[in-house]
Amino acid sequence: MAYPIELILSRQLAECLDMPVFLTDTVGNLLFYNEAAEDILDKRFEDTGEMDVNEWGTVFKNKDDAGNPIPPEDLPLVKTLMNRLPYHKTFWIESFQGTAQRISVTSYPIIGRGATFLGAIAVFWRSPE
Amino acid sequence: MNITLWGVRGSIPTTNPNTKQYGGNTSCVEVVADGWLLVLDAGSGIQGLNSSANVKNSRIDILLTHLHMDHIQGLGFFGPLFNPSTEIHIWGPAGNSQSLRARLGRYFSPPLFPVYFRNLTCKLILHEIEKSNFNIGPFEIQSDYVIHPGPTVGFRIQHQRGIFTYIPDHEFALGCNVNNVKDVRWLSGNELAAGADLMVHDAQYTSEEYQSKQGWGHSSMEDAIQFAELNEVRQLLLSHHDPLHSDEQLRSIQNKLKEKHETTVAFDMAVEGSTIEL
Numbered sequence: 423m424a425y426p427i428e429l430i431l432s433r434q435l436a437e438c439l440d441m442p443v444f445l446t447d448t449v450g451n452l453l454f455y456n457e458a459a460e461d462i463l464d465k466r467f468e469d470t471g472e473m474d475v476n477e478w479g480t481v482f483k484n485k486d487d488a489g490n491p492i493p494p495e496d497l498p499l500v501k502t503l504m505n506r507l508p509y510h511k512t513f514w515i516e517s518f519q520g521t522a523q524r525i526s527v528t529s530y531p532i533i534g535r536g537a538t539f540l541g542a543i544a545v546f547w548r549s550p551e
Numbered sequence: 552m553n554i555t556l557w558g559v560r561g562s563i564p565t566t567n568p569n570t571k572q573y574g575g576n577t578s579c580v581e582v583v584a585d586g587w588l589l590v591l592d593a594g595s596g597i598q599g600l601n602s603s604a605n606v607k608n609s610r611i612d613i614l615l616t617h618l619h620m621d622h623i624q625g626l627g628f629f630g631p632l633f634n635p636s637t638e639i640h641i642w643g644p645a646g647n648s649q650s651l652r653a654r655l656g657r658y659f660s661p662p663l664f665p666v667y668f669r670n671l672t673c674k675l676i677l678h679e680i681e682k683s684n685f686n687i688g689p690f691e692i693q694s695d696y697v698i699h700p701g702p703t704v705g706f707r708i709q710h711q712r713g714i715f716t717y718i719p720d721h722e723f724a725l726g727c728n729v730n731n732v733k734d735v736r737w738l739s740g741n742e743l744a745a746g747a748d749l750m751v752h753d754a755q756y757t758s759e760e761y762q763s764k765q766g767w768g769h770s771s772m773e774d775a776i777q778f779a780e781l782n783e784v785r786q787l788l789l790s791h792h793d794p795l796h797s798d799e800q801l802r803s804i805q806n807k808l809k810e811k812h813e814t815t816v817a818f819d820m821a822v823e824g825s826t827i828e829l
Contacts, residue, residue: 424737426682427695536681
């Protein structure tokens with residue numbers, strides 16, 4: 423089953439960008455991440471392919487500036503998938519290797535032709551500490 | 552299933568002595584089987600259809616890939632639209648905010664055309680399509696959006712004799728490395744083209760020309776061949792010829808392509824007036 427044209431074009435745009443972009447389906451399965459996002463995920467898309475929401479959702483620990491864990495429902499991408507609205511938040515992500523970086527995440531829903539909800543995009547921005 | 556190409560030129564009718572071999576009329580293809588007639592696009596090539604015996608059918612279905620001028624400019628000159636005993640179904644993509652009727656009505660109104668939609672005397676039925684499946688007589692038809700500016704679909708027409716895919720305007724390679732496609736589900740038009748017996752596909756530019764035309768909505772000939780290979784198409788007709796390409800140039804380009812490409816796909820330049828039987 424081919425992907426809708428809106429997802430194909432989103433991926434093709436992401437492939438041309440030098441900022442980390444994550445593309446998910448409507449439930450959060452990771453359909454694609456670009457080369458810039460590979461650094462953040464510490465994985466290569468060519469190796470992983472698509473990733474189940476439960477798999478890639480646990481790659482990071484998310485913390486606020488005070489070091490408190492952020493519940494999933496407060497993360498921009500999760501909120502976008504739940505509410506089909508754009509969100510933005512700055513927080514810390516810590517990989518399993520213990521590397522922490524402060525990032526800003528902007529997420530928005532992909533609403534295709536006929537007002538069909540098709541998935542979401544999350545763009546990560548490295549944020550000054 | 553007989554498929555006749557009445558218009559294979561892109562962008563603008565280009566009929567002159569230098570284009571008479573491949574033809575200068577814009578997109579229009581006639582598909583006939585079991586007494587049913589499909590007209591794919593209504594470019595200036597539709598004029599050739601007016602003399603076809605099949606236009607006497609009591610029902611004719613016109614399938615529009617999109618509403619750019621080179622795909623609808625012949626519509627107002629299609630005789631059966633003015634025949635009260637003909638039932639005409641027009642299938643085409645709607646816009647995000649305007650209906651198919653409203654969008655076509657911009658053509659069927661002054662100053663572009665003297666006759667209003669409401670003045671057409673045939674029995675006219677409009678069908679808005681998107682990613683759709685529908686049946687017309689013996690044909691099972693699938694439409695889906697493809698990469699081209701504005702709402703644009705391609706068609707996959709299945710008949711007991713074979714599968715015909717029609718994607719005359721398509722830039723599937725936009726932003727994508729066609730030499731590194733590992734998953735065809737990410738290819739625009741993949742479902743329409745997969746395993747087709749015959750495909751008419753956009754191939755407006757040479758690969759050199761395409762470099763300066765990226766984003767214009769059309770494919771290079773090399774990319775079109777690769778698209779057909781990736782989708783395991785049996786026979787490919789390269790279409791939507793650039794108006795600046797003369798017969799001599801198209802012949803020369805085709806020879807070079809055949810020398811250069813070892814491919815499983817039988818490909819040729821589409822020729823106006825030719826008929827392919829599936």
